[in-house]
Amino acid sequence: MFTKLAGVAGLLVSLAAAQASTTQRVIPTLSPQVDAAPSLTPTVYDPVAPNAQQCPGYTASNAQNTSSGFTADLTIAGSHCQAYGNDINDLTLEVQYQSKDRLNVKIYPKNITPENSTQYILPSSLVMQPEWDGKTTAEESDLALTWSNEPTFQFAITRTTNGEELFSTYGHVIVFEDQFLELVTNMVENYNVYGLAENIHDWRLGNNYTQTFWATDSGNTVDGNVYGTFPWYQETRYNAGGNTTSHGVYGRNALGQEWLLRENNITYRTLGGSFDFYFLSGQNADGSSSALTTIQQFTQDCVGVPAMQQYWTFGFHQCR
Numbered sequence: 001m002f003t004k005l006a007g008v009a010g011l012l013v014s015l016a017a018a019q020a021s022t023t024q025r026v027i028p029t030l031s032p033q034v035d036a037a038p039s040l041t042p043t044v045y046d047p048v049a050p051n052a053q054q055c056p057g058y059t060a061s062n063a064q065n066t067s068s069g070f071t072a073d074l075t076i077a078g079s080h081c082q083a084y085g086n087d088i089n090d091l092t093l094e095v096q097y098q099s100k101d102r103l104n105v106k107i108y109p110k111n112i113t114p115e116n117s118t119q120y121i122l123p124s125s126l127v128m129q130p131e132w133d134g135k136t137t138a139e140e141s142d143l144a145l146t147w148s149n150e151p152t153f154q155f156a157i158t159r160t161t162n163g164e165e166l167f168s169t170y171g172h173v174i175v176f177e178d179q180f181l182e183l184v185t186n187m188v189e190n191y192n193v194y195g196l197a198e199n200i201h202d203w204r205l206g207n208n209y210t211q212t213f214w215a216t217d218s219g220n221t222v223d224g225n226v227y228g229t230f231p232w233y234q235e236t237r238y239n240a241g242g243n244t245t246s247h248g249v250y251g252r253n254a255l256g257q258e259w260l261l262r263e264n265n266i267t268y269r270t271l272g273g274s275f276d277f278y279f280l281s282g283q284n285a286d287g288s289s290s291a292l293t294t295i296q297q298f299t300q301d302c303v304g305v306p307a308m309q310q311y312w313t314f315g316f317h318q319c320r
């Protein structure tokens with residue numbers, strides 16, 4: 001979805017350089033030493049990296065109902081931890097029951113001006129932004145959000161038909177810094193999560209997997225980072241009696257990011273932007289839910305279906 005433009009940018013630079021060469025000296029913008037930096041241990045493998053879960057978290061106040069959900073202020077609940085940047089004191093929480101099957105949770109800095117808006121808010125002109133259908137209210141939704149300030153702001157998403165908990169930050173702090181965001185959800189035992197593409201990995205991602213996204217042209221590395229960034233997963237639960245339930249989680253953010261799948265939780269981290277989560281119920285009209293319905297809710301309503309391709313492009317025209 002978020003494709004790499006570095007190649008195009010590189011081409012433009014060399015064309016500009018070729019044109020300029022007859023009239024002026026080309027001054028490189030990067031020093032020749034740029035590739036000679038020491039290798040850095042990624043935080044995820046670094047035992048002495050700061051633990052952002054020791055940050056103070058936030059406290060919610062001033063909750064106000066809106067026609068589609070509610071908003072609240074989030075204020076930092078202690079002194080700044082500066083784990084990987086500057087903590088942002090004041091945030092806005094926006095909860096919107098966008099349609100029967102989709103609930104949106106946004107958390108972004110309260111004080112944003114046109115000058116710094118694009119650092120935090122991903123414009124809808126770049127990546128489609130799902131919106132309220134103009135009629136759904138909290139009472140009509142397949143999903144419900146509950147929250148608490150004890151000990152700090154935390155929220156959970158449940159399915160209203162059976163109370164199934166789909167996502168929950170209970171027991172973890174929310175971290176919001178100018179160059180680092182972190183949020184953790186509790187997961188059921190032995191959870192089945194699929195997606196977070198692109199990756200070359202087992203179909204079921206497992207409970208001990210780190211998906212790093214920064215849209216690189218890194219080749220086809222097994223378990224590594226590839227071209228695209230599809231920050232969404234579908235989870236299926238195989239319940240007693242042979243019936244299954246399915247739902248989806250989409251984190252709309254185009255920055256470099258990591259999803260750490262661990263035994264009992266998933267940690268979501270980004271290098272900036274804001275939290276913009278879409279929870280999809282995967283529910284059909286009869287109240288059952290399925291992976292197929294979840295994926296339809298994601299493609300049709302969140303990112304748009306792919307363009308229809310000419311039949312011959314499925315043939316020998318591989319790659320270019």
Ligand SMILES: *[C@@H]1O[C@H](CO)[C@@H](O)[C@H](O)[C@H]1NC(C)=O
Nearest residue numbers: 064065066069070137138139
């Ligand atoms: C806000 O909406 C919730 C859920 O719809 C409702 O329970 C609550 O009473 C409302 N609060 C106010 C102040 O209207």
Ligand SMILES: *[C@@H]1O[C@H](CO)[C@@H](O)[C@H](O)[C@H]1NC(C)=O
Nearest residue numbers: 088109110111112113115116
């Ligand atoms: C955005 O810029 C304004 C004006 O300089 C500043 O007051 C505000 O703190 C900035 N917001 C963030 C989140 O950095």
Ligand SMILES: *[C@@H]1O[C@H](CO)[C@@H](O)[C@H](O)[C@H]1NC(C)=O
Nearest residue numbers: 207208209210223261262263
């Ligand atoms: C998880 O994966 C890491 C790295 O691949 C490995 O070192 C570790 O032993 C695994 N942990 C478990 C509990 O399987």
Ligand SMILES: *[C@@H]1O[C@H](CO)[C@@H](O)[C@H](O)[C@H]1NC(C)=O
Nearest residue numbers: 053172184262263264265267
């Ligand atoms: C997530 O679960 C793993 C494995 O149980 C645990 O080691 C880790 O501390 C948990 N992460 C957080 C942020 O609680």
Ligand SMILES: CC(=O)N[C@H]1CO[C@H](CO)[C@@H](O)[C@@H]1O
Nearest residue numbers: 162164239240241243244245
């Ligand atoms: C039809 C049916 O048996 N549905 C069940 C599927 O599993 C969920 C979760 O255990 C139940 O809540 C449903 O009633």
